[in-house]
Amino acid sequence: MVRLRVLEILEKKGKTKYWLYKQLGMSYQNFNRMVNNQTQSIKYSNLDALCQILDCEPADLFDYDSKD
Numbered sequence: 001m002v003r004l005r006v007l008e009i010l011e012k013k014g015k016t017k018y019w020l021y022k023q024l025g026m027s028y029q030n031f032n033r034m035v036n037n038q039t040q041s042i043k044y045s046n047l048d049a050l051c052q053i054l055d056c057e058p059a060d061l062f063d064y065d066s067k068d
Helices: 006-013 017-024 028-035 044-054
Strands: 002-004 062-064
Touching (some): 017 028, 017 044
């Protein structure tokens, strides 16, 4: 299963989930689903914004576990 690692990245950078939510400017409901891996898709524009805000590459945002 592919998982978004945003919460791990935020912790390493010393930033909060609320801080990222304010930076992204999306609805809290959609944001919360996305960062908690409760969504089936993510817009490319949101991935781009996450990379810019978190200063990372797209590959840094994801983890893959073939056993799930």
